[in-house]
Every structure is written in C-alpha cells, then in structure tokens.
Amino acid sequence: MKTCLVVDDSPFIRKVARKILEELSFEVSEAGNGQEALDHCVVTMPDAILLDWNMPVVDGPQFLEAVRALEGGTRPKIVFCTTENHPGHIARALIAGADEYIMKPFDREILAYKFQEVGLIDADALADAGKPLA
Amino acid sequence: MIAAGDYEFLQQFLKQRSGLNLSQEKQYLIESRLAPVARKVGLAGVEQLVARLRTAPSGAVADAVVEAMTTNESSFFRDKTPFETFVSFVVPSLIDRRGSRRIRVWCAAASTGQEPYSLAMTLKENAHLLPGVTVEILATDLAGHVLERARAGLYSAFEVQRGLPIQYLLKYFEQKGDQWQIRPEIRAMVQFRQFNLLQSFAGLGTFDIIFCRNVLIYFDIPTKADVLSRMAKVLAPDGYLVLGAAETVMGISDAFRSASGRPGLYVANRLAEATA
CATH class of the missing domain: 3.40.50.150 (Vaccinia Virus protein VP39)
Structure with a gap:
C-alpha cells in the first residue's frame, strides 16, 4: 500500500483529503505544518505528499526545499494543494521541485487526475474516482 | 414522471434530429435536462414542452431540446x-x-x-x-x-x-x-x-x-x-x-x-x- 502525508493546518482539509486518499487505497498520515511534516519524513519518507502553501511555523515552500535536501527526499511525489492560484506561485512551486499543483477548492476527481499525472495511481483508479459517491 | 406517449415521442424526435438512442432507462434524464429548457421558453413544464415540439418540431425550441439532451462531458487529454x-x-x-x-x-x-x-x-x-x-x-x-x-x-x-x-x-x-x-x-x-x-x-x-x-x-x-x-x-x-x-x-x-x-x-x- 502506498503512503501519503497530508500537510495542512486545517483539520477539515486534512479530513477531506484523508477520506479521498483512503478511497484511492493510500495509507494516510497527517501533519499540521511543515515542521511536523519534516519530523515525519526524517523517520518515514512517504510515497506522496499533499502540501498546503500557507501554514504556521514552516510553510509549504520552506518544507519543500528542506525535504528535497533530506536523504531519500527526492523520491516522494509532492503535490501542492493551495488557494494560491497565481501563475507566479505555480511557477515558483515547480522550480522548487513540486511535481504537480492543485488549486483549491478541489474534489476527488481533481485529486485523482493529479495523482495519475505523476504516476501515483493508474488509469483504472482514476476511472473509479470519477464515479459518483455511492 | 413523463407520460409514456410523450417519452416515445421524445425518443423518436431525438433519434431523427441527432441520432440519439434514448433507452427506456433514461427517463430520469428528462426532468433534470428538459425542465430548465421549458422554464427558459416560458412553459410550465416538460409536458407543455413536448406539446410544443409536437406542433413545432423544428426551430429554436426544438434545437434547445436536442442540445440539452446531448451529453457534454470532457476532460483535457482524455485517456492520454x-x-x-x-x-x-x-x-x-x-x-x-x-x-x-x-x-x-x-x-x-x-x-x-x-x-x-x-x-x-x-x-x-x-x-x-x-x-x-x-x-x-x-x-x-x-x-x-x-x-x-x-x-x-x-x-x-x-x-x-x-x-x-x-x-x-x-x-x-x-x-x-x-x-x-x-x-x-x-x-x-x-x-x-x-x-x-x-x-x-x-x-x-x-x-x-x-x-x-x-x-x-x-x-x-x-x-x-x-x-x-x-x-x-x-x-x-x-x-x-x-x-x-x-x-x-x-x-x-x-x-x-x-x-x-x-x-x-x-x-x-x-x-x-x-x-x-
């Protein structure tokens, strides 16, 4: 089972993301800011990281730079998930080493499309994600 | 629920106009897609809309019905x-x-x-x-x-x-x-x-x-x-x-x-x- 770390200071967003990711068969961990996320990554490097931009203590871009410098830190697929939707922000995130970028608000389908884009899920899982909730 | 005669008429109409093959199980689509069309042209509901189509099977209202019943679902790079x-x-x-x-x-x-x-x-x-x-x-x-x-x-x-x-x-x-x-x-x-x-x-x-x-x-x-x-x-x-x-x-x-x-x-x- 693939692992995903959800990094967001909003418990509500973490809960929504967790539910979607578990339906996509990920084992999910949560962190409330970039420092908590780094602490997690030092112990266990996840396969995927869903990353907010604005957070207290250590924000998304700071975390991204720090995690990429860790041992094994180039391996996880890192997908920003933020209300920042200006092209300048998106470009900055990609240059800093993000693999994909989700503009909030998002839904299950968008998350699945983006995860397929970076090879975290396959086309079948994406097709399933498009189905309406039971 | 749409009357059986009206549904049959719509099936015929759509098949002729756009080739759409509307099966019996698709009745649920009628209300959600055609009620807004009916409202837009100032009719009370789907029943009145079908009555209008029977007398005027071409023109703007007929076009609107055909368009509303067409599924438009698309994503970029679909299937890659x-x-x-x-x-x-x-x-x-x-x-x-x-x-x-x-x-x-x-x-x-x-x-x-x-x-x-x-x-x-x-x-x-x-x-x-x-x-x-x-x-x-x-x-x-x-x-x-x-x-x-x-x-x-x-x-x-x-x-x-x-x-x-x-x-x-x-x-x-x-x-x-x-x-x-x-x-x-x-x-x-x-x-x-x-x-x-x-x-x-x-x-x-x-x-x-x-x-x-x-x-x-x-x-x-x-x-x-x-x-x-x-x-x-x-x-x-x-x-x-x-x-x-x-x-x-x-x-x-x-x-x-x-x-x-x-x-x-x-x-x-x-x-x-x-x-x-």
Whole structure:
C-alpha cells in the first residue's frame, strides 16, 4: 500500500483529503505544518505528499526545499494543494521541485487526475474516482 | 414522471434530429435536462414542452431540446494514449508515406473544446519533432452553446484540473479572473463549426485523421454503421480513425479495421485491400 502525508493546518482539509486518499487505497498520515511534516519524513519518507502553501511555523515552500535536501527526499511525489492560484506561485512551486499543483477548492476527481499525472495511481483508479459517491 | 406517449415521442424526435438512442432507462434524464429548457421558453413544464415540439418540431425550441439532451462531458487529454499515438505514430507515418507536410484533422464531437485544444497543445509541445508540419484542426459539435464556450477557450479552475498537466496550464493558459483562457496561438490552431453528424459530410473536405470518440455510443447500430461508412468516404485512403477507449467497429461496420497493436486506432478497409 502506498503512503501519503497530508500537510495542512486545517483539520477539515486534512479530513477531506484523508477520506479521498483512503478511497484511492493510500495509507494516510497527517501533519499540521511543515515542521511536523519534516519530523515525519526524517523517520518515514512517504510515497506522496499533499502540501498546503500557507501554514504556521514552516510553510509549504520552506518544507519543500528542506525535504528535497533530506536523504531519500527526492523520491516522494509532492503535490501542492493551495488557494494560491497565481501563475507566479505555480511557477515558483515547480522550480522548487513540486511535481504537480492543485488549486483549491478541489474534489476527488481533481485529486485523482493529479495523482495519475505523476504516476501515483493508474488509469483504472482514476476511472473509479470519477464515479459518483455511492 | 413523463407520460409514456410523450417519452416515445421524445425518443423518436431525438433519434431523427441527432441520432440519439434514448433507452427506456433514461427517463430520469428528462426532468433534470428538459425542465430548465421549458422554464427558459416560458412553459410550465416538460409536458407543455413536448406539446410544443409536437406542433413545432423544428426551430429554436426544438434545437434547445436536442442540445440539452446531448451529453457534454470532457476532460483535457482524455485517456492520454490517443494523444501520444497521434504525435508519435499517426502524424509521422502520414508524413513519411506522403512527403506532404500538411495534415487535416477532424474532431467530430468536440464538445467544449478540450479534445481539439489537447491536440493543438500536443503539436506545439512536439513541434521540434515535426519541423515544417502544418496541421489544420476542424472541430465540430451538434450543440451551438457548447461551441461558443469552446471558441472562447475559457475554462473554470475545475475544468483545467481535469487531465491537464500543471506545466501545460502555465505554458498555454492565461489567468482571467477566476477562469483560465487558452492562449490565442493555441486557439488559432482550431477552427470550430456547428455540425450534425446525421447531415451529409459533403463540404467538409477530406481528412487525414478523424477523432470520433465517445459519441457513437449514443447512437443505435444502423446509425453507427451509417456514420462510420460516410466517415470512411471523407477519410484519406491512408488516413486514421480514432474511436473511444471502450468503442469498437466489430459487428457494426466493415468500413474500418483495427490498426494492429494500437487500441482505439482504425484504418479504412479499402487500404487493406489495396495493399494486400
């Protein structure tokens, strides 16, 4: 089972993301800011990281730079998930080493499309994600 | 619940006007799709709308009914593979065979434009592999309001996050308020035109590649066979037909056969005879 770390200071967003990711068969961990996320990554490097931009203590871009410098830190697929939707922000995130970028608000389908884009899920899982909730 | 006689009338009407094959299980669609049309033209409900169609089976109201009953679901780079095949196999092999560097593409059910624009972006992205190649993309759809959206190239944040890699969003779109607009140089690569697949294809010209994905599924078998055989006539002898991932010509038409090893890709059967 693939692992995903959800990094967001909003418990509500973490809960929504967790539910979607578990339906996509990920084992999910949560962190409330970039420092908590780094602490997690030092112990266990996840396969995927869903990353907010604005957070207290250590924000998304700071975390991204720090995690990429860790041992094994180039391996996880890192997908920003933020209300920042200006092209300048998106470009900055990609240059800093993000693999994909989700503009909030998002839904299950968008998350699945983006995860397929970076090879975290396959086309079948994406097709399933498009189905309406039971 | 719609009266049985009204449903039968709508089935006949839609089949004749757009080829849509509305099965018995699709009754639930009627209220959700046609009640807004009825309101818009100042009628009380679907029952009154059907009564109007019976007396006036053509005109603006009839067009609105046909458009509302057409499914417009689209994402960028839908199913991915057809776009990779297009640029890595289809276009290069056509150019190799011919020496001509002009290619004509028809997107036969373009909906809100994601498919033709995905083709245009694919071509731009791979321009270095196809030097001097000119590709003309004609994109048609039955529904006028849908084509207006396609022409404008304006998409919501939700739409640009369905199938579009983030690098493409940065490269080929401009932010316009809370929407994103595809750049003029990509829009200029696609020509949009309202067109019903039940009409004659005369006047469209000849194509090297026809994309007809996920539209035949709404037609009954004789209509499918008819559309396919007419497409074979406007396709260049060495051209390609691209169908949706879940579609086939097997048992429907012998105008085309599968291009071996390439899912969704078809060639006209007369080419097979000519080269046999």
